[in-house]
Amino acid sequence: EAAVTQSPRNKVTVTGGNVTLSCRQTNSHNYMYWYRQDTGHGLRLIHYSYGAGNLQIGDVPDGYKATRTTQEDFFLLLELASPSQTSLYFCASSAGQGNTLYFGAGTRLSVL
Amino acid sequence: AQSVTQPDARVTVSEGASLQLRCKYSYSATPYLFWYVQYPRQGLQLLLKYYSGDPVVQGVNGFEAEFSKSNSSFHLRKASVHWSDSAVYFCAVGNTGYQNFYFGKGTSLTVIP
Numbered sequence: 745e746a747a748v749t750q751s752p753r754n755k756v757t758v759t760g761g762n763v764t765l766s767c768r769q770t771n772s773h774n775y776m777y778w779y780r781q782d783t784g785h786g787l788r789l790i791h792y793s794y795g796a797g798n799l800q801i802g803d804v805p806d807g808y809k810a811t812r813t814t815q816e817d818f819f820l821l822l823e824l825a826s827p828s829q830t831s832l833y834f835c836a837s838s839a840g841q842g843n844t845l846y847f848g849a850g851t852r853l854s855v856l
Numbered sequence: 857a858q859s860v861t862q863p864d865a866r867v868t869v870s871e872g873a874s875l876q877l878r879c880k881y882s883y884s885a886t887p888y889l890f891w892y893v894q895y896p897r898q899g900l901q902l903l904l905k906y907y908s909g910d911p912v913v914q915g916v917n918g919f920e921a922e923f924s925k926s927n928s929s930f931h932l933r934k935a936s937v938h939w940s941d942s943a944v945y946f947c948a949v950g951n952t953g954y955q956n957f958y959f960g961k962g963t964s965l966t967v968i969p
Contacts, residue, residue: 786946786961834899842888842907842950845957847899
């Protein structure tokens with residue numbers, strides 16, 4: 745069974761604060777993704793990567809940076825958090841084109 | 857541009873009834889199509905996927921979906937729902953050539969015992 749682990753599960757920060765969300769996959773997948781889930785919007789892609797050192801911009805990248813340090817680890821950085829970034833964030837991995845996405849359990853972020 | 861539309865934000869059915877959740881997509885080529893389910897406080901899990909072949913594809917827990925190229929649709933069905941099927945269901949399209957996925961806004965299903 746594919747495994748994607750996100751940390752922390754919950755995070756509260758203040759406006760202007762720095763936040764790093766972590767994701768590790770143990771599936772040897774090349775592709776990793778960061779999505780945010782908001783009521784009325786479904787899942788929206790922030791950034792994705794197809795290997796260590798690679799980064800691709802998604803559909804809602806503003807205010808977010810990401811870094812893929814290894815094949816296993818993908819980080820999402822919010823350097824100046826804003827209340828509009830309050831959301832549920834999901835990391836996912838995939839083996840490649842047309843393959844299934846495997847999701848982590850999510851990180852709920854609140855920016856006060 | 858690719859897009860996925862799930863026209864029903866909420867669906868309520870009685871246990872034992874049949875179910876259809878609708879999904880329409882917009883994509884220029886033949887897409888990869890997926891249905892995912894999200895149970896409370898969990899991540900999304902794959903129900904089924906389609907790329908080619910028989911337009912009716914079987915998934916887990918008795919779910920199936922039918923691809924229609926002419927209607928640009930990929931509707932999800934189940935013959936008899938159980939209360940444990942209560943969840944949010946997402947339709948998604950993956951594009952060939954680029955490893956990207958687009959999700960619909962989801963349909964929240966409530967099954968009344």
